[in-house]
Amino acid sequence: xxxxxxxxxxxxxxxxxxxxxxxxxxxxTNVVVLGKSGSGKSVLLKSIVGLLIPEHGSxxxxxxxxxxxxxKTLQSIRRKVGYVFQSGALYDSLTVGENLAFPxxxxxxxxxxxxxxxxxxxLEQVGLPEKVNKMPSELSGGQRKRIGVARTIxxxxxxxxxxxxxxxxxxxxxxxxxxxxxxxxxxxxxTAVTVTHDPYCLHIVADTVAYLEDGKILFNGTKDExxxxxxxxxxxxxxxxxxxV
Amino acid sequence: MNHLxxxxxxxxxxxxxxxxxxxxxxxxPHEFRQIMRHVDDxxxxxxxxxxxxxxxxxxxxxxxxxxxxEKFGAAAFIPAMVTISIVRELGPVxxxxxxxxxxxxxxxxxxxxxxxxxQIDAMECSGVDPYNYLVTTxxxxxxxxxPIITLYAEFVGIFGSYVAEFLAxxxxxxxxxGQVIESLTFVDVVPGLLKTIAFGFAIAxxxxxxxxxxxxxxxxxxxxTTSAVVLSSLWIILIDMILVKVSITYFPxx
Numbered sequence: 001x002x003x004x005x006x007x008x009x010x011x012x013x014x015x016x017x018x019x020x021x022x023x024x025x026x027x028x029t030n031v032v033v034l035g036k037s038g039s040g041k042s043v044l045l046k047s048i049v050g051l052l053i054p055e056h057g058s059x060x061x062x063x064x065x066x067x068x069x070x071x072k073t074l075q076s077i078r079r080k081v082g083y084v085f086q087s088g089a090l091y092d093s094l095t096v097g098e099n100l101a102f103p104x105x106x107x108x109x110x111x112x113x114x115x116x117x118x119x120x121x122x123l124e125q126v127g128l129p130e131k132v133n134k135m136p137s138e139l140s141g142g143q144r145k146r147i148g149v150a151r152t153i154x155x156x157x158x159x160x161x162x163x164x165x166x167x168x169x170x171x172x173x174x175x176x177x178x179x180x181x182x183x184x185x186x187x188x189x190x191t192a193v194t195v196t197h198d199p200y201c202l203h204i205v206a207d208t209v210a211y212l213e214d215g216k217i218l219f220n221g222t223k224d225e226x227x228x229x230x231x232x233x234x235x236x237x238x239x240x241x242x243x244x245v
Numbered sequence: 246m247n248h249l250x251x252x253x254x255x256x257x258x259x260x261x262x263x264x265x266x267x268x269x270x271x272x273x274p275h276e277f278r279q280i281m282r283h284v285d286d287x288x289x290x291x292x293x294x295x296x297x298x299x300x301x302x303x304x305x306x307x308x309x310x311x312x313x314x315e316k317f318g319a320a321a322f323i324p325a326m327v328t329i330s331i332v333r334e335l336g337p338v339x340x341x342x343x344x345x346x347x348x349x350x351x352x353x354x355x356x357x358x359x360x361x362x363x364q365i366d367a368m369e370c371s372g373v374d375p376y377n378y379l380v381t382t383x384x385x386x387x388x389x390x391x392p393i394i395t396l397y398a399e400f401v402g403i404f405g406s407y408v409a410e411f412l413a414x415x416x417x418x419x420x421x422x423g424q425v426i427e428s429l430t431f432v433d434v435v436p437g438l439l440k441t442i443a444f445g446f447a448i449a450x451x452x453x454x455x456x457x458x459x460x461x462x463x464x465x466x467x468x469x470t471t472s473a474v475v476l477s478s479l480w481i482i483l484i485d486m487i488l489v490k491v492s493i494t495y496f497p498x499x
Contacts, residue, residue, distance in 0.1 A: 046366070049370050051366055051369060051370065075372050078369075078370055078371070078372045079372055081370075082370070083366075083367070083370040085363045085366070085367055086363075087362055087363060089362060089363040089364050089366065089367035090364070091359075091364055091367075091368075092358070092359070092362075092364070093355075102371070102373070103371040103372065103373070106274075106371070106372070106373045106378075107371060107372040107373060151367075151371075152371075155371070
């Protein structure tokens with residue numbers, strides 16, 4: 001379970017994206033976080049994994065405190081949490097296979113034939129085993145995202161944070177990525193937080209929905225409750241969904 | 246006032262960045278394979294340019310010196326004069342400036358691109374220390390490589406001066422290098438090579454710091470690349486000035 005309590009985060013530029021955010025992510029669920037652009041959704045994800053340090057509040061992942069954690073504790077938390085970046089964030093200088101093998105070798109000490117087998121297994125999971133020797137620059141946007149997912153799940157994390165996994169993709173690839181997220185949750189029992197602007201992605205992957213505005217969670221409930229909510233952003237969002245789904 | 250604040254903040258940021266280098270260098274994992282890869286890359290990146298520039302520099306130095314030296318009846322001292330100029334000062338500094346242009350910009354651009362495309366964040370999330378993997382390895386590689394490529398640059402520069410002298414007087418290579426070796430002492434060679442370790446350290450640290458602190462997308466990458474070259478070139482001259490004073494104090498001329 002991920003527990004976020006009264007988290008504040010601001011930047012030197014005067015930006016204050018989180019001003020008392022509290023949210024629970026129960027084990028085995030996928031919580032979709034909605035919010036306007038620049039509302040602090042990605043800041044929230046980065047705070048969960050310790051990439052950004054909140055000034056105040058508490059974030060616990062499987063009982064371990066992230067805020068104020070020392071290097072060793074952060075390493076332990078990061079072994080449990082995978083982060084899927086918006087762009088895939090693949091290492092440009094490594095092939096797809098090397099990208100997947102990198103966290104295995106560096107953090108789990110798995111090399112050689114065992115690493116190769118795992119790389120192929122997870123490339124098959126995302127439907128791209130033939131890309132093993134390609135460079136990231138040779139992949140399309142959707143393929144980069146899928147390889148990004150494969151690189152994240154290869155270390156078998158218990159939690160996954162998806163930062164806009166379907167943004168900028170065509171409808172077919174959006175469907176494939178959304179189904180992959182559902183498949184990972186069902187088959188690998190992964191607890192997830194998904195930040196998205198995509199109504200279709202929300203429709204497919206969300207167990208519950210949280211809405212972030214003015215640095216606070218203004219709504220937290222099921223998809224049906226979100227649908228009936230009188231929060232303006234949610235009304236617009238779900239009316240778009242009805243048009244598109 | 247804002248400018249002063251920015252200078253103080255930059256100084257603090259560099260101090261922290263350098264401090265982190267000395268902390269990570271002592272703690273495992275030590276990425277030896279990555280260090281060797283960078284030695285290979287930086288060497289391949291810089292050697293052709295260094296060879297051409299140092300050859301021409303040696304050639305010009307000998308050609309420029311000849312008329313004046315002849316005027317004073319000291320043409321026989323041309324090999325010694327050119328050699329000492331190259332080994333003590335010109336070789337290390339010109340090589341470092343060329344490496345700054347090639348390698349500091351390369352490090353700044355590569356790490357800057359990794360920063361803006363979240364590759365550094367991805368590495369950190371996967372539990373790998375990006376500073377150790379990306380910065381420490383590059384700094385060690387360049388600090389190790391600099392004395393080697395400087396030695397190579399000096400050899401090529403002296404060969405350039407021989408070519409000029411051969412064209413002017415027909416002197417043999419054996420005689421010329423005999424004169425070169427005779428003119429050199431420990432005090433000429435070793436301090437010159439040791440200071441290149443400091444140059445390599447400064448070039449890589451500045452390039453990496455600029456890359457690691459890149460923001461504002463591709464525009465920021467361009468800025469990081471340019472300022473990495475400008476700042477590292479400036480620091481090479483400053484470090485040289487300090488180390489020349491130190492070497493004169495601790496290694497006086499015999």
